[in-house]
Amino acid sequence: MATHGVEFADVSFTVGGRSILRGVSLRVEQGTTTALLGRSGSGKTTLLRTVNALVRPTGGHVLVSGRDVSAEDVIPLRRGIGYVIQETGLFPHMTVERNIGMTLELAGRRREEIVKRATEMLHVVGLPDDAAQRYPWQLSGGQRQRVGVARALANEPKVLLMDEPFGALDPLTRAEMQTMLRELLRRTGVTTLIVTHDLDEALYLADRVVLLEDGAVVADLASAEVRESSNEAMRAYVAATHREVTL
Amino acid sequence: MSGFLARYGSQIGRLTFEHVWLTGSAMLFAVAIGVPLGILLTRREGLARPVLGVANILQTIPSLALFGLLLPVPFLGDHAARLAIVALIGYALLPILRNTYAGIRGIDPELMDVANALGMTGMQRLFRVELPLSASFILAGVRTATVTCVGVATIAAAIGAGGLGELIFRGVASVDNGLVLAGAVPAALLALCADGVLGWFEKRLVVRR
Numbered sequence: 001m002a003t004h005g006v007e008f009a010d011v012s013f014t015v016g017g018r019s020i021l022r023g024v025s026l027r028v029e030q031g032t033t034t035a036l037l038g039r040s041g042s043g044k045t046t047l048l049r050t051v052n053a054l055v056r057p058t059g060g061h062v063l064v065s066g067r068d069v070s071a072e073d074v075i076p077l078r079r080g081i082g083y084v085i086q087e088t089g090l091f092p093h094m095t096v097e098r099n100i101g102m103t104l105e106l107a108g109r110r111r112e113e114i115v116k117r118a119t120e121m122l123h124v125v126g127l128p129d130d131a132a133q134r135y136p137w138q139l140s141g142g143q144r145q146r147v148g149v150a151r152a153l154a155n156e157p158k159v160l161l162m163d164e165p166f167g168a169l170d171p172l173t174r175a176e177m178q179t180m181l182r183e184l185l186r187r188t189g190v191t192t193l194i195v196t197h198d199l200d201e202a203l204y205l206a207d208r209v210v211l212l213e214d215g216a217v218v219a220d221l222a223s224a225e226v227r228e229s230s231n232e233a234m235r236a237y238v239a240a241t242h243r244e245v246t247l
Numbered sequence: 248m249s250g251f252l253a254r255y256g257s258q259i260g261r262l263t264f265e266h267v268w269l270t271g272s273a274m275l276f277a278v279a280i281g282v283p284l285g286i287l288l289t290r291r292e293g294l295a296r297p298v299l300g301v302a303n304i305l306q307t308i309p310s311l312a313l314f315g316l317l318l319p320v321p322f323l324g325d326h327a328a329r330l331a332i333v334a335l336i337g338y339a340l341l342p343i344l345r346n347t348y349a350g351i352r353g354i355d356p357e358l359m360d361v362a363n364a365l366g367m368t369g370m371q372r373l374f375r376v377e378l379p380l381s382a383s384f385i386l387a388g389v390r391t392a393t394v395t396c397v398g399v400a401t402i403a404a405a406i407g408a409g410g411l412g413e414l415i416f417r418g419v420a421s422v423d424n425g426l427v428l429a430g431a432v433p434a435a436l437l438a439l440c441a442d443g444v445l446g447w448f449e450k451r452l453v454v455r456r
Binding site for chain 1 (some may be wrong): 362
């Protein structure tokens with residue numbers, strides 16, 4: 001029997017009378033990457049945020065490594081889950097080294113250990129050693145995202161959550177980041193959930209693609225099946241992404 | 248000029264020291280009360296309006312009237328300097344409180360989100376994210392409060408609390424502009440110095456993004 005890294009069991013979330021998530025059931029196998037795809041407002045980010053308890057579902061359960069998130073102490077839970085958002089997520093008053101080592105600092109690790117790990121992580125994400133003492137404003141958008149990924153993985157989390165991590169990047173930098181991330185996910189084997197609008201990004205990075213519409217799962221497919229899928233919602237998404245252009 | 252300084256120099260020195268002592272003591276208490284209270288308001292949003300409202304009202308009471316109103320208060324009324332410090336704390340509180348509250352509330356919500364997502368406890372978030380990011384804003388409040396206090400402290404002489412206001416009141420009573428200036432100029436210089444020094448620190452604390 002496969003171990004589930006993350007499991008959503010009939011998860012609902014209603015706020016102000018509006019249903020954001022409606023009975024989402026989904027299993028993300030350990031060590032795999034799943035992309036959450038869908039329009040803006042389809043509930044992707046909200047679903048992602050139920051995993052690290054930034055959002056508390058109003059119905060159903062979210063399980064991480066078989067344990068119900070709602071029954072866990074949020075502090076250790078969150079420290080075991082990496083989180084990457086768009087480039088605004090770095091602390092502007094901290095150096096790159098301190099940003100990367102923050103999860104270790106919070107866990108009370110020794111300074112030498114934190115510096116060593118931060119340097120290792122800089123290499124892992126392809127940044128030079130001298131980036132360590134720079135501040136986020138001194139980096140390009142792509143470099144900032146590399147730091148964000150390094151920070152999320154520094155503590156060797158069991159789950160990695162990424163919310164449109166490359167949404168603000170230009171296509172070339174975005175492609176470089178995708179290449180780096182794909183290799184990194186394969187190497188670390190961390191269970192990953194990535195929210196994206198970009199079908200190509202989803203297919204490149206993920207083992208499975210889940211399509212959400214109005215807070216409900218309308219397609220859950222292996223990446224290899226997406227383009228040829230007969231699922232109507234998925235076909236519409238594929239068609240919208242790859243339109244024929246006659247000039 | 249030299250004759251004036253020979254006559255009043257030591258008085259100006261003593262009264263300047265008293266003025267700095269009154270203002271400094273009041274500011275220490277105001278920061279010790281205002282910053283934690285401002286932080287508390289960011290955690291208890293419901294309290295923000297009434298508490299800021301009270302601080303606002305305190306600010307609007309004319310200083311001479313406030314000194315007069317506090318005179319009959321037991322423990323305060325029989326000690327002029329103590330009374331003056333309490334009144335000055337009242338004036339200093341609003342800018343510190345308001346800037347601490349607004350500085351923390353104004354932090355990018357995504358950064359707060361990340362701080363929570365990394366597993367920071369409330370105190371870790373406060374000392375690692377909220378206070379460093381709002382420090383320049385809080386210091387701007389302390390700067391405004393200090394300049395206000397230096398000015399209001401001159402009125403404290405009316406109740407016998409000392410300070411540079413003593414020279415001003417004496418000068419006004421004896422229609423001696425020299426004496427008025429002997430109190431007013433050092434008070435203005437004190438305010439300018441405090442403004443300059445705190446402004447320098449404030450600029451250094453601004454976080455570049």
